[in-house]
Amino acid sequence: EFEGYxxxxxxxxxxxxxxxxxxxxxxxxxxxxxxxLPALLWQHRMDEPVGVYTEMxxxxxxxxxxxxxxxxxxxxxxxxxxxxxxxxxxxxxIGYVLKDWEYDRSKEVFLLKEIDLWEVSLVTFPSNDEAxxxxxxxxxxxxxxxxxxxxxxxxxxxxxxxxxxxxxMAGGYGxxxxxxxxxxxxxxxxxxxxxx
Numbered sequence: 448e449f450e451g452y453x454x455x456x457x458x459x460x461x462x463x464x465x466x467x468x469x470x471x472x473x474x475x476x477x478x479x480x481x482x483x484l485p486a487l488l489w490q491h492r493m494d495e496p497v498g499v500y501t502e503m504x505x506x507x508x509x510x511x512x513x514x515x516x517x518x519x520x521x522x523x524x525x526x527x528x529x530x531x532x533x534x535x536x537x538x539x540x541i542g543y544v545l546k547d548w549e550y551d552r553s554k555e556v557f558l559l560k561e562i563d564l565w566e567v568s569l570v571t572f573p574s575n576d577e578a579x580x581x582x583x584x585x586x587x588x589x590x591x592x593x594x595x596x597x598x599x600x601x602x603x604x605x606x607x608x609x610x611x612x613x614x615x616m617a618g619g620y621g622x623x624x625x626x627x628x629x630x631x632x633x634x635x636x637x638x639x640x641x642x643x
Contacts, residue, residue, distance in 0.1 A: 449513070449515075449516070450511070450512065450514075451511075451580035451582070452509045452510060452512070452539065452578050452579060452581070453503075453540070453541050453578055454466050454509045454510040455508060455509035455510075455577040458575050458577050459554075459556050460576070461574045463555065463557060465558055465559065466510075466575070468505070469505065469560075470559050470560055471505050471510050471564055473546075473563075474543075474564040475504065484501075484502075485503065485566050487514050487516075487567065487569070488542070488566045489527060489569055490570055491540065491566070491568045491570065495523060497517065497521060498515050498517050498524055500512055500513065510541070512567055516528045516531075527569050538569070538571060538572060538578065538579060539567055539568065539569065539570065539573055539578045539579060539580060540567070540568050540573045541562070541567050541568075542566040543562045544562075544565065545559060547560040595616055598616060
């Protein structure tokens with residue numbers, strides 16, 4: 448799960464656009480009436496959804512979003528999640544149809560007053576530089592226990608054999624034999640630094 452701002456009000460973006468407070472209100476109402484939310488895409492690619500949004504609303508800052516990547520079922524979502532956790536992918540960006548706008552000559556910006564929101568993408572370079580992911584949670588932080596196969600894979604990644612990983616999952620630490628102690632000790636130390 449992650450959260451952040453798909454758009455921040457009052458910020459001049461790289462296209463000289465400024466989204467004004469209330470610009471998403473009508474669109475979010477229409478989505479709510481359909482019991483749906485805009486798409487969660489990868490880099491504005493319509494053929495590459497990577498998850499679902501679970502919450503989207505306007506607040507005093509901008510368009511707040513909370514979403515979930517389909518990391519168990521989609522390799523691209525898993526890759527995106529890895530980059531989000533590492534901090535190499537932090538941007539969010541909106542895809543929309545503009546319904547109402549006004550040009551402010553004094554500020555030389557387009558004021559976007561009503562936006563029909565279609566999607567909010569994970570992006571490397573957001574047009575609105577303040578539209579960012581603010582939090583990425585792993586399974587443990589969400590209070591969930593990772594699937595057994597994921598834990599087995601992590602145990603193998605940190606040095607346990609397949610047999611040792613399965614024994615650990617079946618009977619816990621005590622199921623491993625003394626001859627495995629050195630391998631297990633180093634593997635358990637490596638586990639302390641991992642996220643599921």
